[in-house]
Amino acid sequence: MQSKINLQKKLGLKLFRHYKDTQTQLHDLKYLFWECTLNCNFNCLHCGSSCGTSQSNDLHYQLIVKELVLIKERIGKNLPHIVITGGEPLMRKDIELFGAEISKLGFTWGMVTNGSLLSHERFSALAESGLTAMTISLDGLKESHNWLRNNILSFDKTISAIKTVLENSSINFDVATCITLKNINELEAIHELLLSLGVKNWRIFTIDPIGRAKVHKELDINGEVLIRTLEFIKKAKKRKQISINYGCDGFLGHFEGEVRDEFYFCKAGINIASILHDGSVGACPNINKQLVQGNILNDSLINIWNKNFQVFRIRDWTKTGQCAACNNYNYCQGNGICLRDLENNKVMKCHSKMIG
Amino acid sequence: MTKNWKRNLIGGLSFTSMLFIFQACYGTPHDVGYDVLVEGIVKSKTTGQPIKGIKVAPYNDMQQVFTDENGNFSFYIFAENGIGLRFEDVDSTQNGGFATKDTILNTFTSQVFVNIDLDNK
Numbered sequence: 001m002q003s004k005i006n007l008q009k010k011l012g013l014k015l016f017r018h019y020k021d022t023q024t025q026l027h028d029l030k031y032l033f034w035e036c037t038l039n040c041n042f043n044c045l046h047c048g049s050s051c052g053t054s055q056s057n058d059l060h061y062q063l064i065v066k067e068l069v070l071i072k073e074r075i076g077k078n079l080p081h082i083v084i085t086g087g088e089p090l091m092r093k094d095i096e097l098f099g100a101e102i103s104k105l106g107f108t109w110g111m112v113t114n115g116s117l118l119s120h121e122r123f124s125a126l127a128e129s130g131l132t133a134m135t136i137s138l139d140g141l142k143e144s145h146n147w148l149r150n151n152i153l154s155f156d157k158t159i160s161a162i163k164t165v166l167e168n169s170s171i172n173f174d175v176a177t178c179i180t181l182k183n184i185n186e187l188e189a190i191h192e193l194l195l196s197l198g199v200k201n202w203r204i205f206t207i208d209p210i211g212r213a214k215v216h217k218e219l220d221i222n223g224e225v226l227i228r229t230l231e232f233i234k235k236a237k238k239r240k241q242i243s244i245n246y247g248c249d250g251f252l253g254h255f256e257g258e259v260r261d262e263f264y265f266c267k268a269g270i271n272i273a274s275i276l277h278d279g280s281v282g283a284c285p286n287i288n289k290q291l292v293q294g295n296i297l298n299d300s301l302i303n304i305w306n307k308n309f310q311v312f313r314i315r316d317w318t319k320t321g322q323c324a325a326c327n328n329y330n331y332c333q334g335n336g337i338c339l340r341d342l343e344n345n346k347v348m349k350c351h352s353k354m355i356g
Numbered sequence: 357m358t359k360n361w362k363r364n365l366i367g368g369l370s371f372t373s374m375l376f377i378f379q380a381c382y383g384t385p386h387d388v389g390y391d392v393l394v395e396g397i398v399k400s401k402t403t404g405q406p407i408k409g410i411k412v413a414p415y416n417d418m419q420q421v422f423t424d425e426n427g428n429f430s431f432y433i434f435a436e437n438g439i440g441l442r443f444e445d446v447d448s449t450q451n452g453g454f455a456t457k458d459t460i461l462n463t464f465t466s467q468v469f470v471n472i473d474l475d476n477k
Contacts, residue, residue, distance in 0.1 A: 019391065019432030022419045030434065078436060261466040262391040271434075 005254050005328070013256065013331045016263040024270050024313050029071070029305055031267075032080045033274035034064055035285045036095070037087040042114055043150050045216050046178060046207045059279055061098035067275065067301045068102055074302045080273075081133070082109040085285055087277070090117035096129040103130025110134055110172065115161025116154060123164050133172040135203075136161055140183030140190065147182055148219075159197070166198045174201035176247075179229050181218040187232045195241055204233060205247035208339060208349055223354035230355070233259040249339060250351035251332035266336045269293075269312020273305055281305075283312050286338045312337060321346045328352055394461070395430040396470030398423045398443060400452065407454065407474060409447040415440035437462055443472050453477040 005013070037058045072079060082102060089095055089111050099109055110133025139148040142155040165173050175194060177183070183190070194202055206226060207219045230252065236244045237259070246252065246259040248266070256263055268283035275281055280292040281304045291311060294304035311317070318334025323346070326332065334340065334347060341348045398410045406427025413420040414433055423429045433439060439461045445454040454474040461468060
């Protein structure tokens with residue numbers, strides 16, 4: 001069963017599809033993730049990588065700077081925004097050196113962090129190095145956040161980090177929350193908490209049914225919980241107390257245009273690339289490593305971006321199984337690439353079907 | 357070429373690779389870049405009447421749309437400072453003759469509305 005989309009929204013989606021096609025043809029690099037390490041001070045339940053359990057053989061930051069110099073030479077203006085991710089980026093001591101160098105080159109940069117290592121001093125150093133954006137994860141009230149983060153001190157540290165950012169800076173800042181069966185009943189309370197802290201932007205995600213989510217059933221939400229989440233976002237949007245959006249990972253049927261500021265658009269490999277911890281180049285960092293497109297140790301990122309990535313830009317290979325029979329395929333195009341089961345070439349999670 | 361990458365994609369897969377997927381990726385921070393709905397209306401500066409058939413095209417973009425019978429147009433664009441738009445009368449004198457006009461959009465929300473008046477040639 002597919003969600004019913006009204007005519008007006010369909011017209012909007014058709015217009016948006018034209019834009020998506022144009023962006024796909026242009027495929028300008030707008031965001032570049034750098035997975036600077038796999039090391040992490042936490043061992044979160046929802047993390048499917050080897051974060052926190054293995055030593056990461058991190059690349060020297062100068063290798064990334066070298067790639068950015070080449071990108072600047074090739075692109076000129078409208079440089080991509082750099083997003084540093086991990087593991088936990090703040091495990092590295094040289095982020096400020098990297099940030100300062102790329103700021104001088106004209107790049108803006110931000111980071112995604114659990115916040116636990118973000119002291120006032122560290123944040124000041126990052127801000128002085130040109131930090132322009134930051135995302136901190138808060139996955140519920142104290143008990144549910146600490147449960148997901150697998151650390152009894154995590155909540156207090158996260159709140160402290162959020163306060164540090166808001167007291168000291170006017171960077172683009174948002175809080176990201178993963179919805180689980182543990183925190184679904186806390187959405188209103190988290191909303192109040194964020195308002196009391198002065199947070200202005202909040203992004204809500206669901207966890208994909210892969211990796212450790214297969215073991216921890218509380219992470220694998222069903223259609224009813226997804227609908228409750230989306231209804232909450234709709235309601236919170238109307239209240240306009242905080243800028244709230246659902247994450248980027250799926251086409252949401254009749255909820256499209258109501259729970260995000262934009263229509264769904266998986267920009268992986270179209271506007272987004274990543275340099276992973278070992279130098280391999282892909283689209284978003286959470287996409288199956290079988291779709292790695294090259295490695296900066298063998299070729300430049302800008303060459304890889306221009307020569308490869310066809311699998312992300314021509315998506316008709318996703319039109320199989322339930323996607324082939326779906327009326328919304330033209331808008332959805334097989335859902336996010338991060339949600340594809342490549343072995344069986346099918347979608348692992350269809351938001352539209354879950355919504356009904 | 358296309359067949360090669362499809363073959364590589366399907367052929368190179370293994371079940372174990374599917375399980376090791378990094379979940380803690382939260383996408384790009386809000387406000388860093390997003391898609392903007394640009395809507396507007398094009399009118400004659402002389403008569404104040406809407407003009408049909410005006411080509412509206414962002415700079416450095418492959419998109420182009422044409423105004424409808426009410427002078428309206430709409431399209432999506434990636435949010436960036438200093439987006440240039442060109443309004444061009446390309447149907448000769450069918451709807452009157454109008455001079456080309458350029459404008460720059462500097463501030464963005466997720467939706468913007470543009471009013472454009474065109475001079476007669």
